Amino acid sequence: MSLQVTKHGDIVVIDVDGQLIVGNRQELKQRVLDEAEGGARRILIDFAKTAYIDSSGLGVLVSLAKRLRELGGDLRLANLNDDLQTLFELTKLDSLFQIADTRERALESF
Amino acid sequence: MASNAALDIRIPSDVQQIEGIVAEVVHRCREHRFNGRQLSLNVPVALTEALSNAILRGNGEDAGKHVRVRAEVSELRLVLEVEDEGNGFDLDACTMDPTTPDNLERETGRGLFLMRSLMDQVERFRADGNVVRLTLLRR
Numbered sequence: 001m002s003l004q005v006t007k008h009g010d011i012v013v014i015d016v017d018g019q020l021i022v023g024n025r026q027e028l029k030q031r032v033l034d035e036a037e038g039g040a041r042r043i044l045i046d047f048a049k050t051a052y053i054d055s056s057g058l059g060v061l062v063s064l065a066k067r068l069r070e071l072g073g074d075l076r077l078a079n080l081n082d083d084l085q086t087l088f089e090l091t092k093l094d095s096l097f098q099i100a101d102t103r104e105r106a107l108e109s110f
Numbered sequence: 111m112a113s114n115a116a117l118d119i120r121i122p123s124d125v126q127q128i129e130g131i132v133a134e135v136v137h138r139c140r141e142h143r144f145n146g147r148q149l150s151l152n153v154p155v156a157l158t159e160a161l162s163n164a165i166l167r168g169n170g171e172d173a174g175k176h177v178r179v180r181a182e183v184s185e186l187r188l189v190l191e192v193e194d195e196g197n198g199f200d201l202d203a204c205t206m207d208p209t210t211p212d213n214l215e216r217e218t219g220r221g222l223f224l225m226r227s228l229m230d231q232v233e234r235f236r237a238d239g240n241v242v243r244l245t246l247l248r249r
Contacts, residue, residue, distance in 0.1 A: 019154075022162040023125040052151060054158045055220035063217045083151040090227050091220055092209040 003031055008107055012040045017049040020057035029060045032075070033067065041073030042110050046103050048079035053087060065097065074098075078106035117181040123169040123194075128161045131179055135190070138183045144248050152228040152246055153188065159221040160192040160242050168194025168240055178239070187230075190244040198240035201232065 001018035012035045020028060032043055045061070047053075053061075065075040078100045080088060088094040100106035117134065121127040132154045139153055161177065169175035178193040205222040206213060213219060226232050231245040 019129065021128065021158050022166070023128055052154050052158075054155055054162065055218075055224050056162065058220055059217040062215055066215060083147065086151060087155070087224070090224070092214060096214055 001027065003028060005031065005035070010040070011042045011044055011107060011110055013044045013046055013103070013107075015046045015049060019051050019053070020060075021052075021054040022056040025057050025060040028057075029064060032064045036068060036071055036073065041068070041071060043068060043073065043075050044078060044103070044106050044110075045075065046078045046106075047081070047084055048103070050081070050084065052083060058087065058091060058093060062093070062096065074110065076100065076106055076109065078103050117179065120176045120178045123165045123171050123173060123175050123177060125162060125165055125171075127177075128158055128165075131161060132157050135181050135183075135188070138181065139188055139248075142183050142185055142248060144188070144246075148246060148249065156225045156228040156244055156246075157190060157192075159225045160190065160244060163221055163242070164192050164194035164196075164240075167199075168196030170196070184248075186248055188244075188246045188248070191241050192244075193237065193239045193241045196240050198234065198236055201234045201242075 001016060001020060001024040004015040006013050014031060016028065035043060068075045076098045079102065080099060098109060100109055121131065135157055136149055136153050140149055164177045165171060169177065175195040180191040182189045205226060206219045208216065208220045208223050225244065229244045230247050233243045235241055
């Protein structure tokens with residue numbers, strides 16, 4: 001997995017390339033926490049290049065969303081493929097996150 | 111022609127081993143013409159869950175312990191067995207519903223639920239060690 005971080009105004013966008021699973025989830029967690037510590041409050045994770053996510057990856061997203069909320073911020077998601085959409089529906093995490101079908105719509109939604 | 115030879119390997123208790131095993135099993139399932147959704151979702155996610163449970167919980171990430179992975183793929187089904195050196199667990203007692211309001215925001219507890227949602231059958235039993243067997247019918 002690799003992460004690419006870009007900024008759109010005060011929104012931090014993180015692209016996740018590859019699998020988000022138990023062996024690399026801490027990398028994403030640390031990156032988001034570092035951005036939050038640096039003052040970012042609006043963070044978008046774009047999964048356009050993500051193949052699959054396991055339960056520990058989903059857990060990290062839940063944990064990060066909570067942390068951002070505690071800081072008065074917001075974590076949003078974009079570009080879930082059909083498989084990822086199924087995972088979010090199975091676990092009902094689609095009800096916990098604001099999920100946009102494109103990056104542009106996600107950026108506009110903040 | 112796709113091989114029906116079973117995969118049978120022993121790996122150290124290291125989560126970095128997971129992606130390689132998953133790629134090999136998915137490759138074998140692709141040779142047997144499992145459908146796209148099974149190749150991109152059911153097999154990789156359920157196997158990742160079984161392996162991470164074995165490495166992290168069964169073996170407590172003890173570098174001295176190993177996980178054995180067996181995979182038999184045919185035109186009919188995939189049967190995976192993941193064996194660790196732990197004491198085992200009660201599958202039903204340990205599977206929680208992560209979708210209830212109380213559990214939705216928990217960071218952990220979705221692994222067994224996903225395995226059972228994505229596979230046709232999940233069993234646990236003791237052999238030489240603690241074994242989780244996952245079965246997926248080819249569709």
